[in-house]
Amino acid sequence: MNAADPTVLRALAAVTAERAEDAVLSVRDLTVRFRLRGGRSVAAVSDAAFDLGAGECLALVGESGCGKSVLASALLGLLPGNAETSGTALLEGEAGAGPTDLLAADEKTLARTVRGRRVGLVPQSPAGHLTPVRTVRSQLEETVRALTGTPRRARRKAAEDAAERAAFPAGHLDRYPHELSGGLAQRAATALALIGDARLLLADEPTTGLDRELVDRTVDELRRHVDEGRGLLLITHDLAAAARIADRVAVMYAGRIVETAPAHRFFGPAGPRHPYARGLLDALPDRAFTPIPGMPPELSALPEGCAFAPRCPLATDLCATRPEPHAGVACHHPEHPRA
Numbered sequence: 001m002n003a004a005d006p007t008v009l010r011a012l013a014a015v016t017a018e019r020a021e022d023a024v025l026s027v028r029d030l031t032v033r034f035r036l037r038g039g040r041s042v043a044a045v046s047d048a049a050f051d052l053g054a055g056e057c058l059a060l061v062g063e064s065g066c067g068k069s070v071l072a073s074a075l076l077g078l079l080p081g082n083a084e085t086s087g088t089a090l091l092e093g094e095a096g097a098g099p100t101d102l103l104a105a106d107e108k109t110l111a112r113t114v115r116g117r118r119v120g121l122v123p124q125s126p127a128g129h130l131t132p133v134r135t136v137r138s139q140l141e142e143t144v145r146a147l148t149g150t151p152r153r154a155r156r157k158a159a160e161d162a163a164e165r166a167a168f169p170a171g172h173l174d175r176y177p178h179e180l181s182g183g184l185a186q187r188a189a190t191a192l193a194l195i196g197d198a199r200l201l202l203a204d205e206p207t208t209g210l211d212r213e214l215v216d217r218t219v220d221e222l223r224r225h226v227d228e229g230r231g232l233l234l235i236t237h238d239l240a241a242a243a244r245i246a247d248r249v250a251v252m253y254a255g256r257i258v259e260t261a262p263a264h265r266f267f268g269p270a271g272p273r274h275p276y277a278r279g280l281l282d283a284l285p286d287r288a289f290t291p292i293p294g295m296p297p298e299l300s301a302l303p304e305g306c307a308f309a310p311r312c313p314l315a316t317d318l319c320a321t322r323p324e325p326h327a328g329v330a331c332h333h334p335e336h337p338r339a
């Protein structure tokens with residue numbers, strides 16, 4: 001075994017991150033409810049818990065509508081007014097300072113010290129994230145000014161350095177967003193996300209709308225930033241992208257994290273243990289290509305017990321009670337690893 005082998009390093013990072021005290025981000029009991037008219041509510045996220053270490057990528061995967069983006073918005077304090085949030089999300093402190101609870105922090109703290117500075121956001125739609133009427137250079141310089149206070153004469157160089165870190169070609173810096181390809185717009189948005197030198201990167205569906213080659217390039221670039229010591233929470237429904245980049249995988253179903261597993265086990269021969277997670281993988285065209293029967297439940301009318309039971313081939317009467325997470329799986333009938 002070679003200690004410098006990236007696979008070994010990733011496995012070590014995964015072990016390290018299981019210890020909350022080493023985490024860049026440590027989330028416990030994160031719950032989000034949206035209040036609706038008539039006293040009803042949507043249980044968008046329930047009791048989510050995970051740790052993310054430095055130099056680690058955790059991929060949060062699951063079908064559309066399972067609560068991934070709401071979880072990310074809760075971490076950034078960007079939920080709408082009808083949301084009620086509880087739990088804790090401790091972001092490691094800087095320079096010996098204690099951690100910040102992102103769920104308890106006020107908007108001023110989040111806007112001035114967290115978003116862009118301690119948490120870099122790699123957006124879903126880079127074209128929409130970039131200002132259309134300004135060149136990439138001007139946007140990078142403005143962000144350098146706002147986030148780092150770099151004096152005017154040094155901003156040009158700082159912006160060029162930021163572009164280089166995100167592999168954005170210097171020759172394209174004076175272009176406007178509409179003059180960029182999808183891949184270059186993604187790199188420009190990543191360059192902006194990296195300016196604050198945040199230890200935590202949050203990427204919400206960063207590969208949406210990109211072709212497979214660009215997906216691979218984008219996630220490989222994100223991986224480079226992880227290997228430099230950042231923690232990356234990658235929110236995606238693209239399991240191939242997750243398999244390429246993640247150290248660990250957390251699977252969400254109907255607002256709950258139902259399984260957390262090291263990526264090499266999850267995507268390897270052993271496979272996931274939760275029947276839903278197995279179903280997700282088996283639905284892939286390059287695997288069994290067998291869709292999971294049925295539909296996810298309405299988050300405004302969740303059953304008392306396991307929300308996956310109505311679609312689950314292994315469900316029994318036991319599943320009328322909610323399974324608590326045990327050894328990374330919340331299931332009464334977790335499957336044994338495949339041989």
Ligand SMILES: Nc1ncnc2c1ncn2[C@@H]1O[C@H](COP(=O)(O)OP(=O)(O)OP(=O)(O)O)[C@@H](O)[C@H]1O
Nearest residue numbers: 034042044063064065066067068069070071080299
């Ligand atoms: N402001 C809101 N009021 C009520 N319900 C909401 C609100 N915002 C989101 N939801 C609901 O929360 C649930 C989770 O949505 P979310 O966008 O997090 O899913 P997702 O897993 O990120 O899906 P996708 O991959 O399609 O983005 C959905 O059922 C959505 O309808």
